[in-house]
Amino acid sequence: MKQLRVKKNRKEAQLIAHRYPKLPITEQYRQIRSSIIFSAIERDIRSLIITSPEPGDGKTTTAINLAIVLAQQDKKVLLIDADLRNPSIHHNFLESNNEGLVNVLAKTLALSDAIIHTQVPNLDILTSGPIPPNPSELLNSQEMNLIMKELKESYEYIVYDTPPVLAVTDPQILGNKCDGVVLVTRSGKTRINRANEAKELLEKAQSHLLGVVINGIESKKSPYFYSQYPNC
Numbered sequence: 001m002k003q004l005r006v007k008k009n010r011k012e013a014q015l016i017a018h019r020y021p022k023l024p025i026t027e028q029y030r031q032i033r034s035s036i037i038f039s040a041i042e043r044d045i046r047s048l049i050i051t052s053p054e055p056g057d058g059k060t061t062t063a064i065n066l067a068i069v070l071a072q073q074d075k076k077v078l079l080i081d082a083d084l085r086n087p088s089i090h091h092n093f094l095e096s097n098n099e100g101l102v103n104v105l106a107k108t109l110a111l112s113d114a115i116i117h118t119q120v121p122n123l124d125i126l127t128s129g130p131i132p133p134n135p136s137e138l139l140n141s142q143e144m145n146l147i148m149k150e151l152k153e154s155y156e157y158i159v160y161d162t163p164p165v166l167a168v169t170d171p172q173i174l175g176n177k178c179d180g181v182v183l184v185t186r187s188g189k190t191r192i193n194r195a196n197e198a199k200e201l202l203e204k205a206q207s208h209l210l211g212v213v214i215n216g217i218e219s220k221k222s223p224y225f226y227s228q229y230p231n232c
Helices: 002-006 010-014 024-039 059-071 101-105 135-139 142-152 170-175 192-204
Strands: 047-051 077-081 123-126 157-161 180-186 209-215 225-227
Touching: 010 059, 024 059, 024 180, 024 209, 047 059, 047 170, 059 077, 059 123, 059 157, 059 180, 059 209, 101 142, 135 142, 135 170, 142 157, 170 192, 180 192, 192 209
Parallel strands: 047 157, 047 180, 077 123, 077 157, 180 209
Antiparallel strands: 209 225
């Protein structure tokens, strides 16, 4: 992907919309943001799930940079690492993952104490915390419902980074609770049948699928594409 040429290290590249606001790739994240905002005309879109069919499609990079460009509109944004099986948000913001969402769900840490302010203006993060033995049960708990409701009172946008939908049920669980889902795929990697399987699983969970982000397209303009009305 073209943005790899400008990065100093992998962690820095994940925050590309913050560090390189004038690059074409950052403009593509803004276009994704605009598509989501336009789709909110008939339905309030404030909580978003970012998932992918399989690992390696770029969902976390998309979640991070979408959260950044939302925050750049002077909106209060929270990015949550809801991938309780393979968390990585903390790496990209150079934070510890000793405590986070899992601790809040277990009621051993206050929600306010778990939220971390980042170097990106208006953007906070909630890391996953230690990997639990029962991720799906935690995400489907009444405590999670209460946390999600409380956060909506404090933030204008909440972005959840979740595991791949074909691997576990976690994205379906959260997709049913949130206002919209963005499915991230990778050109040359994601097979059409696998993308369709992911789409069908999300729809069966009564998730509101906003569109598809396709990573890795070879183009002079952008390696990203967003479709508001996906037809995988």
